[in-house]
Structure formats: structure tokens, C-alpha cells
Amino acid sequence: MKALVLTEYKHFELQDLPRPQPGPSDVLVKVQAVGICGSDVHGMDGSSGRRIPPIVMGHEASGIVVETGENVKNWHIGDRVTFDSTVYALDDWFSRRGMYNLSDGREVLGVSTPDFRRQGAFAEFIVVPQHILYQIPDNVSFTQAALVEPVAVALHALSLTPIQINDTAVVVGAGMIGLFVIQALKLAGCGSIIAVDLDDDRLALALKLGATVALNAGTQDITAEVQALTHGRGADVSFEVVGIGPSVKTAIDCVRKGATVTLVGNLSKSVDVSLQAIVTRQLRLQGSCSINGEYEAALDLISSGKINVEAILSAEVPLTEGANWFQRLYEKEKGLIKVVLKP
Numbered sequence: 001m002k003a004l005v006l007t008e009y010k011h012f013e014l015q016d017l018p019r020p021q022p023g024p025s026d027v028l029v030k031v032q033a034v035g036i037c038g039s040d041v042h043g044m045d046g047s048s049g050r051r052i053p054p055i056v057m058g059h060e061a062s063g064i065v066v067e068t069g070e071n072v073k074n075w076h077i078g079d080r081v082t083f084d085s086t087v088y089a090l091d092d093w094f095s096r097r098g099m100y101n102l103s104d105g106r107e108v109l110g111v112s113t114p115d116f117r118r119q120g121a122f123a124e125f126i127v128v129p130q131h132i133l134y135q136i137p138d139n140v141s142f143t144q145a146a147l148v149e150p151v152a153v154a155l156h157a158l159s160l161t162p163i164q165i166n167d168t169a170v171v172v173g174a175g176m177i178g179l180f181v182i183q184a185l186k187l188a189g190c191g192s193i194i195a196v197d198l199d200d201d202r203l204a205l206a207l208k209l210g211a212t213v214a215l216n217a218g219t220q221d222i223t224a225e226v227q228a229l230t231h232g233r234g235a236d237v238s239f240e241v242v243g244i245g246p247s248v249k250t251a252i253d254c255v256r257k258g259a260t261v262t263l264v265g266n267l268s269k270s271v272d273v274s275l276q277a278i279v280t281r282q283l284r285l286q287g288s289c290s291i292n293g294e295y296e297a298a299l300d301l302i303s304s305g306k307i308n309v310e311a312i313l314s315a316e317v318p319l320t321e322g323a324n325w326f327q328r329l330y331e332k333e334k335g336l337i338k339v340v341l342k343p
Contacts, residue, residue: 002343003123004322006053009046010330012323017056020119020127027075027130028067029083031343032142033316034121035060037150038175040110041329042267049269052112058341059085059109061121062136062145072130082145082299084132084152085109086290087118101156101292108290122322124343134295137303143316143340144302147309149291151298153264154180157288158188161237161262166191168230171211172251173241174202176312176338177264179209181239183307186210192229196222196250201335209311217250226254235259243267252277252285260284312337319343 003017022028037060043051051057062082065075075081085108088095092103100106109128110120120126136145154177163169169190171178174197185193186209194213195206203214215225226235234256240248243265251261252273261283278285301307317325319341329336 001124002319003056004058004319004341006044006051006055006057008053010044012044012326014320014323017123019125022067022069022127023129024069024071025130026069026127027065027072027081027133029061029063029081029126029128030066031061031063031121031124031126033062033146034058034319034341034343035146035150036322036326036329036339036341038177041326043111044326044330048267050111050113052114052117055110055112055117056119056121056123057110058120058122059111060146060149061109061126062142062148063121063126066125069130075130075133080136080142080145081133082136082148082295083109083128083134084291084295085149087129087132090131099292101290122319122341122343124319134299137299140299140303143313144309145299146340147313147338148295148298148302150176151180151302151307151309152291152294153177153288154184155294155298155301156291157181157239157262157264158184159292159294160286160288161239161260163188163190163237165189167236168192168194168226170194170196170226170235170238170251170254171206171241172196172217172238172247173265174199174206174211174214175241178239178241179206179312179337180307180309181241181264182206182210187301187306194226194229194235194254196247199334202337205311209308217247222250223253230256233257237262239264241265245271248273252283255283257281258283260286262286262288264288313340314338316340316342
């Protein structure tokens with residue numbers, strides 16, 4: 001099969017690899033669409049430490065079942081499917097407590113670390129266990145289904161965050177996940193949704209997708225602006241969807257006392273925070289890791305049109321052009337948000 005392989009940092013090759021063989025409880029999926037995630041772009045240069053070459057990346061995908069293992073039930077050749085990005089054991093202690101995203105020994109499709117290497121979906125075929133599969137609704141395209149994973153990431157962040165009707169929320173980072181968080185916050189009943197970014201085009205898109213206010217962190221005092229919009233108190237909740245020190249600081253500084261700050265982005269391995277600001281204002285800082293059962297809701301919201309995934313779609317291109325589009329994303333070409341590859 002053809003696969004796009006990160007052979008060394010910043011270098012891809014289109015290679016012929018053996019078609020993977022499904023185990024007894026696995027299915028073989030012929031990939032129809034796979035998104036380039038921001039974590040893939042940051043992984044290609046080694047900065048994240050989670051894409052050690054050689055590796056076939058790609059964890060946002062959809063396709064058609066073409067082979068099933070002997071123990072597979074309820075899945076058949078020809079089924080249109082998407083799948084979770086996390087491969088986990090059903091009998092793990094965390095899985096049994098409803099936290100499979102934190103399960104011991106879990107692997108992520110298309111990710112390689114010192115602890116594991118799991119080939120991903122930048123290829124013609126991929127093997128996944130049956131328990132992470134989801135049926136694609138008839139009115140959802142393969143491209144839309146490839147974007148279910150980031151929608152589910154956004155929904156998981158909201159599921160961890162105490163939100164009340166008419167709350168004010170700040171979303172720091174109007175990239176793909178941030179834009180899905182904004183749409184989900186609108187559905188959750190937030191009265192004011194404040195988008196923060198450095199890119200005016202992304203802020204304009206945030207307004208179209210549900211944000212009520214857009215603030216440019218490069219030209220505006222975000223904390224002062226949010227204070228002015230919230231009777232001097234600050235926002236009720238904030239979401240940091242970048243993963244760098246300055247944006248984490250912004251997410252903390254712009255909330256009221258007693259607020260919750262949900263950290264989704266994780267580009268930096270560590271950041272400095274003001275302990276006194278957190279303690280004396282009784283803030284709750286929490287991380288949101290991946291997905292924990294939100295796939296079905298994400299598919300339903302896309303199918304019903306309540307979540308717009310196509311608004312962030314920049315290009316659909318053949319897998320053979322993947323290396324070029326990775327470079328364009330890496331260089332932060334203006335206007336590019338989401339690129340979907342078609343094997």
C-alpha cells in the first residue's frame with residue numbers, strides 16, 4: 001500500500017509498505033479521508049517528542065471496512081466508519097471507570113514515543129480494533145467524518161467545564177479546535193463567547209461560527225477588554241487552545257474569581273504560571289486530554305448541521321501531495337486551517 005512516511009524530522013517519503021493485517025478483534029479500513037492535525041505539523045520537526053521517525057502519522061480519518069477479524073461482531077465489509085484516535089484496553093482500570101482516555105498503556109494512532117509506536121492513517125489502509133469504530137451517518141461525507149475527532153476533542157473539553165446558561169466564556173486560540181469549542185459553547189447556551197487570537201481572518205471566522213466578540217491579542221489588552229465586557233469581574237470560564245505560555249497567562253488573567261480554566265493546547269512541555277493569582281483568586285485549572293466517549297455526539301451534531309466542520313476546511317488533496325501541504329502548514333501559510341488528504 002502507499003503511505004506517507006515521516007522518515008526523518010521535516011522529511012516525508014511516499015513509500016510502498018505491506019498492507020497491515022487485522023487481528024482477531026480488528027478491522028482493516030480502506031482510508032478515504034484523513035486530516036492533518038496541528039499536532040502532526042508540530043510533530044514533524046521533533047518539537048513535541050511524539051512523532052519519532054520513521055512513522056506514518058494521521059489520526060483524524062474515515063473509510064470503508066474491507067476486512068474483519070474472526071472475532072469481530074456487528075461490523076461488516078462495506079461499512080462506512082470513522083474511529084477514535086485512542087487505542088485502549090477495555091479491561092484497564094481507568095477504562096472501567098469511564099476514563100479510557102487516561103488508560104494505562106493506551107496508544108494514539110499515528111503517534112510514536114519512547115513507549116510506543118502506532119502507525120496511522122496517512123496510508124491507503126489502517127487496522128483498528130472494533131471497539132473504537134463508529135458508523136458514519138448516511139448524510140455525512142468521508143471528509144466531514146475525518147473531522148469528527150477534533151470536534152470530539154472540543155466536546156470533551158466542554159464536558160469537563162462547569163458552564164451555566166448565559167455564562168461568559170473566553171476561548172484563547174481560534175484555530176481548528178478553538179473554532180469547534182466556540183460552536184459547542186454556543187450550543188451550550190453561553191451568552192457571551194469571546195474569541196482571542198493574533199490572526200484577524202481567524203477572528204472573523206470565529207464571529208461567523210458563534211463568537212460574540214473577537215479580540216486580537218497583538219493589538220488589544222485582552223484582560224482589560226474582558227473586564228469591560230463583564231462588569232469588571234472577568235469571564236466565568238476560559239479555554240486555552242494553543243499550548244504556549246503567553247496564551248495560558250491570558251486564559252488565567254481574563255477570568256473572574258472562582259472561575260475554571262480548561263487547558264486543551266499542549267505545544268509547550270512546560271509553562272510558567274502565577275501561583276498566587278491561582279490560589280488567591282481560587283481558580284480551577286484543569287487539563288483536557290483527548291476524547292472520552294464524545295464521538296457519537298460529535299457525529300450527531302455534524303449530521304444535524306449544528307456543528308459546521310466545512311467552515312474550517314481549507315483544502316482536500318491527494319495523499320501524494322501530502323508532503324507539500326505539510327510544509328505549507330508548517331510555514332503557517334495565511335488562510336490555511338485544515339487540510340484533508342485523500343489516499
